[in-house]
Amino acid sequence: MTAERNSDLFGARDTFETGSGKAVFYRLDVLERQGIAPVSKLPFSIKVLLEAALREMDGFTITRDDVATLAQWNATAPGSHEIPFKPGRVILQDFTGVPSVLDLAALREAMQQLGGDPQCINPLVPVDLVIDHSVQVDLFGSNTALFYNAEREFERNRERYEFLRWGQRAFDNFRVVPPATGIIHQVNLEYLATVVRTRTNGATVVFPDSLVGTDSHTTMINSLGVLGWGVGGIEAEAVMLGQPISMLMPEVIGFKIYGEWPEGATATDLALTVTQILRKQGVVGKFVEFFGPGVSAMSLADRATIANMAPEYGATMGFFPVDDETLRYLIGTGRSEELVERVERYTKENGLFRTGESAPDYSATFELDLATVEPSVAGPKRPQDRRALSAVKRAFQAALQAPVAERGFALPEEALARRATVVTPDGTNATIGHGTVVLAAITSCTNTSNPSVMLGAGLLARKAVERGLRVPPYVKTSLAPGSRVVNEYLTYAGLLPYLEALGFHIVGYGCTTCIGNSGPLPEAVVAAVQEGDLVVSAVLSGNRNFEGRINPYVKANYLASPPLVVAYALAGRVDIDFATEPIGIDRDGNPVSLREIWPTLDEVRHEVQRALLPEMFRRQYANVFDGNDAWNQIPVAEGALYEWRADSTYIQQPPFFVDLAPEPAPLRPILEARALAVLGDSITTDHISPAGGIAAESPAGQYLIARGVRPADFNAYGARRGNHEVLMRGTFANIRLKNHLVPGVEGGVTVHLPSGEQPSIYAAAMRYQDAGTPLIILAGQEYGTGSSRDWAAKGPALLGVKAVIAESFERIHRSNLVGMGILPLQFKPGENWRSLGLSGREVYDIEEIDDDIRPGAELTVRATGEDGHALRFQVIARLDTPVEVNYYRNGGILQTVLRSLARRGSSNGQRA
Secondary structure: OOOOOOOOOOOOEEEEEOOOOEEEEEOOHHHHHOOOOOHHHOOHHHHHHHHHHHHHOOOOOOOHHHHHHHHOOOOOOOOOOEEEEOOOEEEEEHHHHHHHHHHHHHHHHHHHHOOOOHHHOOOOOOEEEEOOOOOOOOOOOOOOHHHHHHHHHHHHHHHHHHHHHHHHHHOOOEEEEOOOOEOHHHHHHHHHOOOEEEEEEOEEEEEEOEEEEOOHHHHHHHHHOOEEEEOOHHHHHHHHOOOOEEEEOOOEEEEEEEOOOOOOOOHHHHHHHHHHHHHHHOOOOOEEEEEOHHHHOOOHHHHHHHHHOHHHHOOOEEEOOEOHHHHHHHHHOOOOHHHHHHHHHHHHHOOOEOOOOOOOOOOEEEEEEHHHOOOEEEOOOOOOOEEEHHHHHHHHHHHHHOOHHHOOOOOOHHHOOOEEEEEOOOOOEEEEEOOEEEEEEEOOHHHHOOHHHHHHHHHHHHHHHHOOOOOOOOOEEEEOOOEHHHHHHHHHOOOHHHHHHOOOOEOOOOOOHHHOOOOOOOHHHHHHHHHHOOOOEEEEOOOOOOOOOOOOOOOEEEEOOHHHHHHHHHHOEOOOOOOOOOOEEOOOOOEEOHHHHOOOHHHHHHHHHHHOOHHHHHHHOOOOOOOOHHHHOOOOOOOOOOOOOOOOOOOOOOHHHOOOOOOOOOOOOEEEEEEEEEOOOOOEHHHHOOOOEOOOOOHHHHHHHHOOOOHHHOOEOHHHOOOHHHHHHOOOOOOOOEOOOOOOOEOOEOOOOOOOOOOEHHHHHHHHHHOOOOEEEEOOOOEOEOOOOOHHHHHHHHHOEEEEEEOOEOHHHHHHHHHOOOEEEEEOOOOOOOOOOOOOOOEEEEOOOOOOOOOOOEEEEEEEOOOOOEEEEEEEEOOOOHHHHHHHHHOOHHHHHHHHHHHHHHHHOOOO
16 A cells, blocks of 8 residues: 555644544545635535645646636536546446456556556455355255356356456455345445445554445445445546546435334335436436435435436435434444444544535435325336336336337237237146246345335235135246345244245345346246247346346346335235235135235334344344355456456457557547447447347357357356457447337347348447448447446447437446547537437448547548438537546547556556
């Protein structure tokens, strides 16, 4: 660790008593006393950014002006100021984390080629990687499911795990949480986060915990008063290497919550309501900060459910400042007395503790009365499409015939009555139709981190079992807790056996169905769905339900609270009105309504108080890094450089830094480009990035078969993110992708021009590359929404995409495009490819690109049609800061860092 370099130009350095000794901290109120700005009125989230700038100020990467600019944040007009932020740590999950560690290994190779010391490539801030995305629900409804799925996970992912074990040993400041521990965000919330961190550089320095993560739902940690959000893997890697995040000064939206919970509503319903409100208001790229008496009365787990969904409502994060509930949560999850005392003393001393007495200044304020929250689900295709429980049946039936453009399924009238027969395991037959629930999963950090909804699901299961209700045999049920603590308190409460009686056996500790690791549906169910061409449904307690994500045979996907997941599993269909129709028939032949078995608020609160004990957390996290014997037995390779294996189908050296020149080539216009795809609105990273299963007939499947891999051993795309050959073949391969170059066709297909042939997107891209033809993507609004997948940018870069022209971009994905050297271009307001009359069959020239390009520059695009007619239109270069311009000039963020480190090493002869 380097010595403290802060020049303390404001005289903010001070000491205070932590309860276990004196420590240094940087006092925010100094700036107010000096007349620089009324810091006490700032939103808490801005204060945390300000403290980081004040503490990390070195006169170079963070200057005195940067600190003053942050302190003078203007609620009504934050302006276009670029501000630097150095997070205190980085957190990775294994799907996005493997490429990050892989890039670090490749950077070491490149550094050696440039004549530098490869070991200067090391994380300079603490990095934790939690292996949680690799477990798949292969076996369910069985007491052996947990063991079986864990075995299959290790079999499929052994090469990846060997690589991560090497990284754990080879890199400093890098820890790995082994498989079968829990979901990254729940582990972060329950154990890794400290709220207030310490660093020793001669003196002990105390400062707010902050982080970035390679998963968009990193925002769940905002519930604990920890500043953090999701970034692309490439941006996270730059942070690991000591680079600040450059961001525009954000607006901060205040969201006031007041009133009292109504009977029957859950934290999930509240989160879905908040998501719908804020998505409608438009908070993309903004901070949201929650306040009001309703927040003071809300449990931290309920706050976590809301904070988790920030990507769904479009905000950078949804922040809950530190308050008394934060301290109660730290105590309740077994944190040490020393830590709790440090958090309380520091946050109160530095103006970071919320008392509820007065609200800060906000850019705008919205309100919500808790009494208006009602039981809800969201779907069938987007998390912001909330439906009151009473309206789900009607809305689903309408969606069956609604146009696809309106998120419907466009079925003709004659198709509505289609049915099919499933031969169940016991030999009986069951009839299914549109709206049948074939998959019900209690999964995802969003809700499994919340004991109230998990115990609520257990209470509902107990009442259902006691009435003799059963789940239909065609429903695939699963329970994937976010940590082992959930198993412990469900068992202690005596509720796990009732969940198991309904088929909700624990299938693994990881992020399963919500990310597409739902595993295969029973063959008989698949056959029936295909025979009837049915729109069947999944109900899951997750945060994402985009098309093609959950299961390839399930077109309608609904997000719901864990109790509602159990309820819909019992009903066996989503086209049910629980207010008027029974959920099932009891053992005596009497109809049972959902109201009869729904747990009351008092029942849930009683179980939470009785069954949740601090020693459960201390026990389960006591040996978190070395408590998995299967992980510990994986052999570890030695050496600072990774020994690449040519025959590996999981881990290959990425090509991004091979033969990298010491200096970048001059920027040039993009000339004679072709459109690889023409896309509509709300194209998600699920549509772009390789995700889910690998089809045998796909380019990726054919690549693996050619290398002797059986289809049964393909694993998911996410598990093979360490092999660029697989991932580039799976880019834009989503089965629901609608490329307007090939109208009426779904999937990763395009038109190759000028031949007019219709190959896969990968095959067309390779033909264009062979011809030296650069590529562009045309898109609509909200391009790149969804998970923060770096391969949604890496894949297009390897396919030869040089620019994306869209109406608007999701924040993380736009940053990722820049980080991979792809130019994000935005149509002028009111224009899009349709209004301009573009078909995608034109030849495109993007002019005025050179080394003098400026942030937000207007560029001219010339589109020459097949008839020779040329159309010119203006676009805005979404290089938002000078730092991003520098990244683009270097061909990407990591190329920039590598060249900087190489120059620094050559100039001073020392390790960077």
